[in-house]
Amino acid sequence: MRIKKRWAAAxxxxxxxxxxxxxxxxxxxxxxxxxxxxRALTAQxxxxxxxxxxxxxxxxxxxxxxSWVYFSVTNPNPYPVTVTHLSWGTPVSADTANxxxxxxxxxxxxxxxxxxxxxxxxxxxAFQVFGxxxxxxxxxxxxxxxxxxVSLSVTGxxx
Amino acid sequence: MGLRSERARHSGVPARVLAVAAAVVTVAAxxxxxxxxxxAARESxxxxxxxxxxxPGLTTLLRVQVTNREQFAxxxxxxxxxxxxxxxxxxxxxxxxxxxxxxxxxAVGASAPVELTVTLRRAAPRGCEGATFPLLYHGDARRA
Numbered sequence: 001m002r003i004k005k006r007w008a009a010a011x012x013x014x015x016x017x018x019x020x021x022x023x024x025x026x027x028x029x030x031x032x033x034x035x036x037x038x039r040a041l042t043a044q045x046x047x048x049x050x051x052x053x054x055x056x057x058x059x060x061x062x063x064x065x066x067s068w069v070y071f072s073v074t075n076p077n078p079y080p081v082t083v084t085h086l087s088w089g090t091p092v093s094a095d096t097a098n099x100x101x102x103x104x105x106x107x108x109x110x111x112x113x114x115x116x117x118x119x120x121x122x123x124x125x126a127f128q129v130f131g132x133x134x135x136x137x138x139x140x141x142x143x144x145x146x147x148x149x150v151s152l153s154v155t156g157x158x159x
Numbered sequence: 160m161g162l163r164s165e166r167a168r169h170s171g172v173p174a175r176v177l178a179v180a181a182a183v184v185t186v187a188a189x190x191x192x193x194x195x196x197x198x199a200a201r202e203s204x205x206x207x208x209x210x211x212x213x214x215p216g217l218t219t220l221l222r223v224q225v226t227n228r229e230q231f232a233x234x235x236x237x238x239x240x241x242x243x244x245x246x247x248x249x250x251x252x253x254x255x256x257x258x259x260x261x262x263x264x265x266a267v268g269a270s271a272p273v274e275l276t277v278t279l280r281r282a283a284p285r286g287c288e289g290a291t292f293p294l295l296y297h298g299d300a301r302r303a
Contacts, residue, residue, distance in 0.1 A: 028302040030233065032204035035295055036223060038254055038277055039211040040245070042289035079214050158215060 044076040046083075046118065048152050051126045060148070063137035066107035068130045073154060075118040080159040083116040089151030091133060098142025106150065107134050117159065203229045204265065206238060206273075206296035213254075216281040221256060222272050223296060227265040232303035235263045238273050243293040248286025254279055256294065264303055273298075 051070035059067035075081050088110055093101040110132045118124045133148065208223030225235050240256035257276040265271040279287070 030203040030229070030300050032202055032206055032225065032235070032298045032300060033296055034206035034208075034223075035293065036207055036221075037209045037294055038213060038221065038242070038256075038279075038292040039209070040213040040249075040279060040283070040287050040290050040292075041211065077214070078212065079216070 041078075046076070046081065046154060046156070047074040048072075048154055049074060049123070050149055052147060058145075060104065060133060060135040060143075062135050062139040062143075064135060066110065066131040067133045067135070068128050069132045069150060069152075070126050070128050071152060072124050072126050073116070073118045074123040075120065077158075078120055080120045081118045081156040082159045083114060083118060083154045083156035085155040086110075086112050086114055086129070087153040087155070088112075088132065089153075091148045091150040093143075094147040094149065095142065099140065099146040101148070103136045103139040103143055104148045105134050105136070107131055116154075116156075118156065203227070204233060204235065204298065204300060206298055208275075208296075209294075210277055213277070213279040215279055215283040215287075218276060218278040221275040221277040223275060224270045225263065225265055225273055225298065226270040227267060230267060232264060232266050233300040234303045235265060235271070235273060235298055235300045236260065238275065238296055238298040240275060241295040241297070243295065245290035245292040246286060248284065249290040249292075251292060252280075253283040253287055254292045259298075265300075 049072045051072055053070050057068075057070065073083060088106045091101060091104040091106065093099045093104065111129060114129070116124065116127055133150065135143065205226045205228065206223050207226075208221060210219065210221040213219070223238065225238075227233050238259040240258070242251040242254045242256060244251045245254075255278050257278075259273050259275055263271050263273050
């Protein structure tokens with residue numbers, strides 16, 4: 001009884017092999033090949049846009065605490081970026097005749113480490129960074145209502 | 160991580176699988192012995208295509224064109240891609256192209272698109288910025 005079962009199993013195996021050979025003979029198969037490429041893009045430079053505060057946004061006065069600045073950032077890259085570092089330049093007066101630029105300086109403790117989210121392929125809202133600019137105690141009356149521009153470089157990475 | 164799992168897969172191949180492989184080899188040998196030379200597998204279509212604009216973390220479609228060089232319609236059933244290093248600082252491991260398995264009919268002398276999914280890994284280093292990965296395609300087809 002046990003021997004018969006063993007033979008029966010072998011018969012099935014042979015049958016399968018023959019059927020497989022028949023299928024391979026009838027089926028046309030072929031291959032193809034070729035080449036191509038995948039290219040990673042190069043990061044584009046972001047742009048810092050000066051934002052002029054309204055009258056209520058002015059915070060500089062002679063001898064006062066370090067004031068804030070406003071700006072937005074345009075990111076041309078297709079991915080969001082987080083700005084993590086700020087590098088401040090030298091402030092420039094909009095009215096150098098009545099208020100020389102030297103009356104305003106970057107505070108020694110102006111923040112340089114931040115975390116500012118910038119959307120992909122777009123422009124952020126206006127950021128307000130505190131404690132950036134100082135106005136000299138000796139600043140003349142001609143500085144009242146004068147705007148100042150400070151150059152700013154930002155560094156960030158993909159979010 | 161991927162290498163480790165690959166090794167584990169190979170070392171863990173049970174004896175049952177090895178036995179099946181041997182049986183397949185036997186069948187193939189039988190078929191070749193009785194099959195005309197003209198029906199043997201051969202290159203009968205080309206594959207080409209490129210993709211750009213990749214950045215870390217992006218998964219996008221890579222549309223390749225399959226061009227039929229036969230005198231009859233074919234059905235492309237698979238396309239696999241081998242990725243080569245873009246640069247020493249940007250090895251191929253950072254790019255993956257998923258294999259295609261399906262059925263795309265290509266008429267005589269015509270071309271048809273096959274869409275592959277490509278991903279530049281999130282961990283791709285700075286060296287991959289602006290880099291180009293060469294891709295090698297290989298596909299299988301059957302007569303329509």
